Amino acid sequence: MATVHFLYRSVRSKAKLEVRLQHTHKTFENITNYIWTAKTQIEVTENFWTKQRKVKSKGNIDISNEQTRVNNLCNALDNFILECFNTTTPEAITKNWLQTQIDHYYSPPIEKLLEIIPVNLIDYFDYYIKHKENRPTDVLIRKIIVVRRKLERLEKYRKKQILIKDINKQFKNEFQNYCDNEKYSRLTTQRDFAEIKTICLDARSKGIETSLELDKLSFKREKATNIYLTIDELQKIENIEKSKLADYLENARDWLLISCFTAQRISDFMRFTADMIRIEDGQNFIEFTQVKTDKIMTVPLHPKVIEILSKRNGNFPKAISSQKYNDYIKLVCEIAELTQEVYGSKLTETAPESGIFRKETKMFRKCDLASSHIGRRSFATNFYTKIPTTLLKNITGHTTEAMLLNYLGKSNKDLAKETHKYF
Missing domain, CATH: 1.10.150 (DNA polymerase; domain 1)
Incomplete structure (x- = not known):
């Protein structure tokens, strides 16, 4: 694993950034950490790098443009260095190697310039x-x-x-x-x-x-069937008698409830651990980086999640594979008697023992449609209008309110009806 950082290391008011490459090399005998530095052609002022680089521009177009310029230059070089690193043996990585790659980045060898871009x-x-x-x-x-x-x-x-x-x-x-x-x-x-x-x-x-x-070119957009668990249904799942759940199903049930009250994808919530929790002013938050978006998240923990952690001595349930989780929560929902017929989609085998699965859309038992994504959609749907969308999107991780509303399948007519409540 390697990381790239950019540094301003000059006493002058304007200078070119240095780049620092950090990586770890593991062998059978030990683990060695390496740090290499080299010069880049990215020129900035000390004032920008130390005071303006990360601040919100607040309408200052000059600062905003400079932030965009420098971020684009740094990101492009960052990607190039990591791409070179991933195709090189660890033993070959040195300070001279790093500087050579950067030099090639700015002045590519002839063979690189002649690289053919595919037309198929x-x-x-x-x-x-x-x-x-x-x-x-x-x-x-x-x-x-x-x-x-x-x-x-x-x-x-x-x-x-x-x-x-x-x-x-x-x-x-x-x-x-x-x-x-x-x-x-x-x-x-x-x-x-x-x-x-x-x-x-x-x-x-x-x-x-x-x-x-x-x-x-485009297809007429077809709405996805949005299956979610209502607050009443979540209460039924929570109230399942302990005697009806084997330990592995209780474990899955608790993960299902956690997902429905944190709005995260399984790639994120199944990694939750107690050491990700931060308490500030008596309030509990969980901090992590989303796998899909690489976005750093701070999500408030709902009292229902705190209850689950309390009964588990402050720990999250045992992590399980996504396949087992999807299988187990269907059983949990069936035990909670969520067996009403609803319109939805699920993967079904095209022919017996074919091994080929396609999505089929028709009436199914609701418990059979439960999958890892149901928690995220349940939170977004249940708390829409209860939590302002500007706050709700920060929990779900959607970049804009428009993306959140599209995710919820809200039309202009739906929004108009919601707005009418305020008249």
């Missing part, structure tokens, strides 16, 4: 992951790879290479027909095509030819 779509997916300005998260990489593999299957089926310039209305229809035949849900097809369009727009920014129809 599938190969460009790999190029996109490698060269994206902001290093993609593991979650985004997995998402991209899923779409890439689907395109590989389509290319094999059509027996013709998919070129970036050919992503037009005709291809959109072809992609839709292929996904329909493969029994993918329309929502999945819509999301995958949006990813394809993003990749093509990136290719256009690199000078690759794209279709004149690309900008206007």
Whole structure:
């Protein structure tokens, strides 16, 4: 694991930043920590770096522009250094190695300048992951790879290479027909095509030819079926008699309640530990970094979460795999008698023992639709209008109120009805 930091280490009022690379090298015998520094071409003033770099600009366009410029330069070099580090053996990393990489960054060798940018779509997916300005998260990489593999299957089926310039209305229809035949849900097809369009727009920014129809390509948005647990249903889950729950189901039940009162994804809440809790002015908070967004979060702990921790001597339940969690909470909801038929989607096998699963949308028992995401949606839905959206989005981690409202599926008509309550 390596980290990159930028430093202002000059007595002059304006100077070029230094970069510091820290990494740990583990061997069978010991663990060694290394720190290397080198010079960059990023020039800033001492006043900006020490006083203005992290402050809110408050309408000062000059400071805002400088923050954007420096952040972009630092992020791009940061990504480049880490990319070089990840393709180099630890023994080769030295101060001279670091300075050489930075020099190559600003003045690429001839062979780098001649690197060919792919014009076929599938190969460009790999190029996109490698060269994206902001290093993609593991979650985004997995998402991209899923779409890439689907395109590989389509290319094999059509027996013709998919070129970036050919992503037009005709291809959109072809992609839709292929996904329909493969029994993918329309929502999945819509999301995958949006990813394809993003990749093509990136290719256009690199000078690759794209279709004149690309900008206007889109699918009619299909609403997702939003299944959540109401406050009354959460109370039923909480009140399940202890004798009806085996230890592993009680463990899963407590995680389910925690997720419904913290609004976090399973990749985050299943990592919760007692040492992440901070108490300030008698109030309990949990601090962590979201896996998907890399965003630092501070979430207030609801009294229901405090109750669960209290009965467990201040500890969170035992962590389990996402697969087991999804299986167990279905059983928990069934024991809580949440068996009413509701309209929703779940993965079902296309044919017995086929091993191929697709989302099917129809009436199911509510307990059978419970999955790891139900907690996040339950919190957002149950506390919408009870907590101002400006505060609610800070708990869910949505960047804007518009994103939160879209997540909740709120239309202009829904918002108008909510506003009417204040007249």
